[in-house]
Amino acid sequence: MERQLMETTAFLRDRDLLHLDAHFANMRVAADRIYLTDWGLALSPHFDLTPAEHAFFQANTNHDTDYASMRLVNWLVTSTCALPPTDIPTRNAYVEQCANGHIPPDVPAHVAAIVTRHAPAAARMNALYWNLFNGDFPAAVR
Numbered sequence: 316m317e318r319q320l321m322e323t324t325a326f327l328r329d330r331d332l333l334h335l336d337a338h339f340a341n342m343r344v345a346a347d348r349i350y351l352t353d354w355g356l357a358l359s360p361h362f363d364l365t366p367a368e369h370a371f372f373q374a375n376t377n378h379d380t381d382y383a384s385m386r387l388v389n390w391l392v393t394s395t396c397a398l399p400p401t402d403i404p405t406r407n408a409y410v411e412q413c414a415n416g417h418i419p420p421d422v423p424a425h426v427a428a429i430v431t432r433h434a435p436a437a438a439r440m441n442a443l444y445w446n447l448f449n450g451d452f453p454a455a456v457r
Contacts (some may be wrong), residue, residue: 316349316387317387317429317432317433319348319349320337320349320383320387321380321383323337323349323351323383324337324379324380324383325380327379328376328377328379328380330359331359331360331361331372332357332358332359333356333357333358333359333372333375333376333378333379334351334354334356334357334379335356335357335358335375335378335379335382336353336355336356337351337379337382337383337386338382338386339386339390341353358371358372359372360372360373380436381436381437381439381440382440384433384436384437384440385433385436385437385440385441385444387429387433387437388410388413388429388430388433388434388437389406389410389437389441391426391429391430392406392409392410392413392430393406395422395423395426396409396419396421396422396426403445404445406441407438407441407442407445410434410437410438410441411438411441411442413430413431413434413438414434414435414437414438416431418430418431
């Protein structure tokens with residue numbers, strides 16, 4: 316799953332396409348392959364965009380990869396590390412700790428390896444979304 320998520324986001328990035336909504340509910344599996352659905356937020360500089368929309372695209376070219384990393388890590392830490400899925404501040408602090416290289420020793424090795432690879436992006440995205448949730452909109456999204 317990790318490999319396919321990263322392949323999919325690289326495929327999109329290589330084609331100047333942002334999905335902007337690649338959460339698990341917008342994924343389908345067929346023949347052991349993950350497919351993205353719900354392209355309602357998709358963006359590309361090949362679309363008829365305003366200058367502001369072009370600037371938004373350029374400022375967010377890594378969004379899909381970082382977002383996929385965030386969703387993967389958040390799911391892993393809440394499903395395998397006994398964190399309550401509704402306690403977002405605790406989850407975010409845990410992911411930040413992992414991003415700083417402090418993976419707890421009781422985390423299964425295969426989960427720890429994935430979390431180690433993706434926690435830095437997940438921590439950045441968790442912070443971004445937490446700030447957005449609290450009404451702190453960076454200039455790039457205004």
